[in-house]
Amino acid sequence: MKKIQSVRGMPDVLPGVSGRWLWLERQAQDILAAWGYRQIRLPVLEHTGLFARSVGESTDIVAKEMYSFADRSGDSVTLRPEGTAGCVRACEEHGLLFNQTQRLWYAGPMFRYERPQKGRYRQFEQIGVECFGFEGPDIDAELIVMTAQLWRALGVADAVTLELNSLGSPEARAVYREALVAWLTPYRDDLDTDSQRRLLQNPLRIFDSKVPRTREIMAEAPLFADHLDDASKAHFEGLQALLEAAAVPFVVNPRIVRGLDYYSRTVFEWTTDRLGAQGTVCAGGRYDGLVAQLGGRPTPAVGFAMGLERVLLLAEAIGALPAELEREVDVYLLNLDDDQLPLTLALARELRAAVPGLRLQMHCGGGKPRARLKRADGSGAELALILGEEEVAAGTVAVKALRAGGEQRTLDRTALIETLRALVAGRADGRDCK
RNA sequence: GUGGGCGUAGCUCAGCUGGUAGAGCUCCGGAUUGUGACUCCGGCGGUCGUGGGUUCAAGUCCCAUCGUCCACCCCA
Numbered sequence: 001m002k003k004i005q006s007v008r009g010m011p012d013v014l015p016g017v018s019g020r021w022l023w024l025e026r027q028a029q030d031i032l033a034a035w036g037y038r039q040i041r042l043p044v045l046e047h048t049g050l051f052a053r054s055v056g057e058s059t060d061i062v063a064k065e066m067y068s069f070a071d072r073s074g075d076s077v078t079l080r081p082e083g084t085a086g087c088v089r090a091c092e093e094h095g096l097l098f099n100q101t102q103r104l105w106y107a108g109p110m111f112r113y114e115r116p117q118k119g120r121y122r123q124f125e126q127i128g129v130e131c132f133g134f135e136g137p138d139i140d141a142e143l144i145v146m147t148a149q150l151w152r153a154l155g156v157a158d159a160v161t162l163e164l165n166s167l168g169s170p171e172a173r174a175v176y177r178e179a180l181v182a183w184l185t186p187y188r189d190d191l192d193t194d195s196q197r198r199l200l201q202n203p204l205r206i207f208d209s210k211v212p213r214t215r216e217i218m219a220e221a222p223l224f225a226d227h228l229d230d231a232s233k234a235h236f237e238g239l240q241a242l243l244e245a246a247a248v249p250f251v252v253n254p255r256i257v258r259g260l261d262y263y264s265r266t267v268f269e270w271t272t273d274r275l276g277a278q279g280t281v282c283a284g285g286r287y288d289g290l291v292a293q294l295g296g297r298p299t300p301a302v303g304f305a306m307g308l309e310r311v312l313l314l315a316e317a318i319g320a321l322p323a324e325l326e327r328e329v330d331v332y333l334l335n336l337d338d339d340q341l342p343l344t345l346a347l348a349r350e351l352r353a354a355v356p357g358l359r360l361q362m363h364c365g366g367g368k369p370r371a372r373l374k375r376a377d378g379s380g381a382e383l384a385l386i387l388g389e390e391e392v393a394a395g396t397v398a399v400k401a402l403r404a405g406g407e408q409r410t411l412d413r414t415a416l417i418e419t420l421r422a423l424v425a426g427r428a429d430g431r432d433c434k
Numbered sequence: 435g436u437g438g439g440c441g442u443a444g445c446u447c448a449g450c451u452g453g454u455a456g457a458g459c460u461c462c463g464g465a466u467u468g469u470g471a472c473u474c475c476g477g478c479g480g481u482c483g484u485g486g487g488u489u490c491a492a493g494u495c496c497c498a499u500c501g502u503c504c505a506c507c508c509c510a
Contacts, residue, residue: 003483005501060508064435081508110510117504126510194507280510307510336468341472373470388468402470
């Protein structure tokens with residue numbers, strides 16, 4: 001009998017690390033709310049055609065990475081490989097873009113059929129942000145400054161770099177593309193095989209090659225910056241000025257191309273050198289043409305997506321995870337004899353009500369006092385609250401410090417609640433480090 | 435899809451030129467009839483990923499296959 005296991009590339013998040021996820025999601029949600037962004041909740045399944053029309057037929061994502069299948073009626077549906085397409089679809093479908101602007105976010109799993117490796121999974125979690133109806137560089141800057149704030153809140157700001165580029169208008173890009181292909185064609189045989197293929201599919205990507213000879217050639221190639229249309233150029237310069245004013249450092253990287261067809265003008269990536277081959281932690285850009293392409297009125301749009309596994313890997317790699325995440329239980333309440341169970345239950349309820357935020361775990365499962373204390377220790381709690389015959393008779397609770405020393409005091413109800421409130425108040429939960 | 439590393443107890447791993455499967459941690463019990471974390475004693479726990487081959491004998495060698503990790507491609 002084959003051992004049962006998860007589908008390849010679809011990892012479980014076990015209890016020991018799920019707290020990190022809650023921490024990350026809370027940090028992000030707090031900031032999004034503070035900037036006036038509203039959540040939109042989207043289905044995980046969409047009609048296959050949506051992605052083919054938006055992401056691009058010839059992209060790897062659509063060509064070979066989609067989880068597509070026929071549902072019971074025979075329609076082809078696809079587990080979303082990214083969030084933007086579904087978001088635009090929902091906004092159009094419900095009239096959210098009619099004469100109005102939107103600042104939206106969503107979170108959840110995305111699916112791509114790729115070989116898993118570090119920082120890459122077949123099911124992975126993203127937080128995505130999309131803005132509609134703003135055409136100037138102000139909103140581009142807003143998104144970037146907001147992400148910069150998140151990196152600070154998470155303690156990873158020093159480990160990420162902002163890289164910027166402009167892809168210009170679709171027309172300018174098409175002109176440049178032809179120029180680049182014409183320039184490169186004489187060198188075709190000198191290029192590596194991957195780049196020869198790119199020459200047909202996405203020549204701009206050749207700038208990304210890691211092959212030395214290809215890089216030598218590309219160092220001489222014509223640059224897109226010289227083909228940028230005036231309006232895109234002004235937009236890009238406006239964005240850079242705003243980022244400088246906001247003291248957000250960046251580097252202009254002409255090699256940033258983005259794999260999805262719908263991008264235009266501003267594209268950006270937050271990258272790190274701490275994660276091996278998957279250095280991009282957050283990426284996005286402008287996609288002014290997409291709404292119209294999907295059948296809506298022409299609507300300017302910008303957005304980004306953040307890979308949460310990568311952000312967490314990064315936080316872990318540089319030791320940015322707050323130590324408080326280690327403690328999941330504040331106090332462990334145990335009775336020494338199960339005759340005291342009804343009283344113990346009542347006390348647990350009373351303490352949880354009296355001390356907001358208190359994480360109190362009550363002993364279950366019987367056993368000798370020794371075994372109960374052992375469980376108290378294993379729970380990770382700071383304090384053990386012990387309820388024995390003597391305490392019940394006296395109306396007190398024995399409070400034993402489990403982490404430091406081990407001294408034990410006997411407290412009445414008022415002193416106990418005071419102690420627990422102080423414990424909760426002193427607990428840094430990672431929300432105050434922005 | 436391509437290349438390489440690795441699959442032995444729940445976890446981390448050792449196991450020599452082939453010779454009857456080990457440690458640490460975890461967990462449970464005892465030393466300790468109301469006190470954890472330290473110490474000591476005992477216990478639970480493995481068809482050595484799977485299938486085939488070579489051999490008197492395979493965890494060890496060979497082949498295949500699956501899984502996993504890393505890298506390429508591509509991407510969050």
